[in-house]
Amino acid sequence: MRVSCLQENLSKGLGIVGRAVATRSTLPITQNVLISTDEGRLKLAATNLEIAITTWIGANVEEEGSISVPARLLSEFVNSLPSDTIDIVGSDGPTKSIQLKCATFDARINGTDAEEFPPIPSVTGGLGFTAPSKILKAALDRTIFAAATEESRPVLTGIKIEIEPDKITLAAADGFRLAVYSGEIETSVKEPIGVIIPSRSLNELNRFLSDKEQPVEIMFSDNNAQVMFKMEDLELVSQLIQGNFPPFAELLADATKDTQCKAEFKLTEFLAAAKVASIFARDSSGIIRLEIKPVEGQDLGQLTISAKAEEIGENTSQIDGKVDGQESKIAFNSKYLLDVLGSIHTEKVILETSSPSRAGVFRPTGSENYVHLVMPMFVQW
Numbered sequence: 471m472r473v474s475c476l477q478e479n480l481s482k483g484l485g486i487v488g489r490a491v492a493t494r495s496t497l498p499i500t501q502n503v504l505i506s507t508d509e510g511r512l513k514l515a516a517t518n519l520e521i522a523i524t525t526w527i528g529a530n531v532e533e534e535g536s537i538s539v540p541a542r543l544l545s546e547f548v549n550s551l552p553s554d555t556i557d558i559v560g561s562d563g564p565t566k567s568i569q570l571k572c573a574t575f576d577a578r579i580n581g582t583d584a585e586e587f588p589p590i591p592s593v594t595g596g597l598g599f600t601a602p603s604k605i606l607k608a609a610l611d612r613t614i615f616a617a618a619t620e621e622s623r624p625v626l627t628g629i630k631i632e633i634e635p636d637k638i639t640l641a642a643a644d645g646f647r648l649a650v651y652s653g654e655i656e657t658s659v660k661e662p663i664g665v666i667i668p669s670r671s672l673n674e675l676n677r678f679l680s681d682k683e684q685p686v687e688i689m690f691s692d693n694n695a696q697v698m699f700k701m702e703d704l705e706l707v708s709q710l711i712q713g714n715f716p717p718f719a720e721l722l723a724d725a726t727k728d729t730q731c732k733a734e735f736k737l738t739e740f741l742a743a744a745k746v747a748s749i750f751a752r753d754s755s756g757i758i759r760l761e762i763k764p765v766e767g768q769d770l771g772q773l774t775i776s777a778k779a780e781e782i783g784e785n786t787s788q789i790d791g792k793v794d795g796q797e798s799k800i801a802f803n804s805k806y807l808l809d810v811l812g813s814i815h816t817e818k819v820i821l822e823t824s825s826p827s828r829a830g831v832f833r834p835t836g837s838e839n840y841v842h843l844v845m846p847m848f849v850q851w
Contacts, residue, residue, distance in 0.1 A: 471505075471535025471560030475512055477551045477572060479527040483514045484545045486525045486704065489674045491541040492518035497588070503544060504587045505558075505568070506536030515590050516541060521671045522590045522707040535560045536584035537568055544579060551575055591707045595692035597659060600685045601638060603701070605653040607679040609640045610672055612651045612813045612840055617669035618644035625713040628666035633659050641718040642669065647806050648829075648843040649813070650718055665690065666715055667697055671708035675699050678706070725831055725843050728824045731798035733762050734835060735773055735791035737819045741811045743775040743787035748804035753779035756804045757847050760830075762823070764793040777804070791818075798823045800830050801847045810842045826851075 484503065492500035495518065504515040512529035515522065537560050547570070548556070556572040566581045610629075618626035623645070632639040639652045678701065679686070687700040690710075699706045747758045754777060764771040771793025778784035800823050811819065816834035823830050829843040 472533035473512055473529045473531050474555050474557045475529040477553050477556050480556055481548050483525050483527040487514045487516040487523045488541055488545055490516040490518055490521050490523040499582060499587055502538040503541040504538045507531045507534045517588055520709050524705045526703045537566055537581045538584055538587040539579050539581035547577055591696050593689045593691045593696050593698035593707055596690035598689040599657040600687050601655050603679045603684040603686050606686055609651040609653055610676045613640045613642040613649040614669055614672055615809050616642040616647050616649040625666055625711055625715050628668050628711040629672055630666050630715040632664045633657055634662045635659055643716055646845045648718055648721055650841050652839045666711040668711055675706055725829045729822045731762055731795035731823045733791055733793045733821050734818050735789055737814055739789040740819055743789055744807050747775050747777040747785055750777035750779050750785045751804040753782045757801050757849055758804045758807055759801045762793055762798040769794055799851055800826050801849045802844055803847055806844045
């Protein structure tokens with residue numbers, strides 16, 4: 471192998487695939503990055519056997535070849551180089567290695583035969599469709615944080631994605647909250663399908679998505695075991711999670727059928743008051759209390775946000791808004807409350823409650839594509 475490329479391009483490419491390099495593994499070669507030539511470009515790939523990321527960078531290819539080398543060592547060396555051209559020459563001797571020259575720097579890094587590197591899955595034969603990057607990013611930003619991080623229920627560590635002919639729906643839950651986002655897209659599917667994709671994989675995908683209309687090609691393997699996201703110069707392949715995700719549509723319907731109070735407040739005021747309350751909530755099991763009081767004969771009302779820690783002190787804030795229904799009290803975990811308020815980007819937010827012991831329902835005003843349930847905390851009022 472004999473190629474040359476720009477230091478900034480190689481550094482960026484290694485940073486992209488480095489997200490899939492195994493940090494701790496019983497298979498040491500998964501801590502390597504696979505470097506190969508591919509149709510006049512330099513191809514970089516890495517996998518931890520759950521997720522695989524491949525990217526291509528521009529290069530001047532004089533001689534074809536491939537090798538796998540330690541990812542961390544290569545990245546640290548390349549990132550230390552000046553912004554100049556890097557010449558890479560592979561050795562085909564008994565010991566596989568590559569030599570890198572850039573300006574006054576010269577290094578040799580020992581590697582492994584490319585054939586020993588785990589094969590990067592090829593996802594073909596199944597369903598495929600294209601979605602705008604903007605919609606995927608909006609959906610992930612509003613759901614991914616609600617997925618479980620503990621492995622006790624594996625299906626909850628993933629995000630359920632349902633694809634229909636005219637829309638895509640993402641749902642995430644961890645047993646304490648449920649986030650559901652729907653976006654309108656044109657797909658080629660003839661009947662709805664549903665898969666569960668690990669949130670870790672989608673978290674990595676979200677790093678590469680932009681707010682632009684750049685298309686993302688999504689393909690599933692014919693046995694529904696893997697999914698591939700393909701963008702310009704980048705491919706991400708992930709294993710799918712097998713199992714039954716909670717029936718989120720039924721959970722949403724149940725949470726909203728007996729609404730006793732529907733209130734609307736300015737998001738910035740609600741979020742600011744919740745952040746202040748969370749400071750005091752740290753020493754009281756993270757509990758933030760909400761009390762909604764309507765003004766009799768009007769559609770106005772007031773929300774009181776409070777937190778109290780016996781040994782520290784207490785905090786109370788009031789904000790005005792629209793209230794329709796009865797007086798309501800409910801308490802939430804401060805982190806869950808801040809997470810949902812931080813995921814809404816409209817001027818105002820709607821909170822629907824039915825009782826202190828049932829889930830609170832959060833929605834952005836003027837939008838039907840996002841809903842978020844948060845289970846309450848049981849407190850003495």
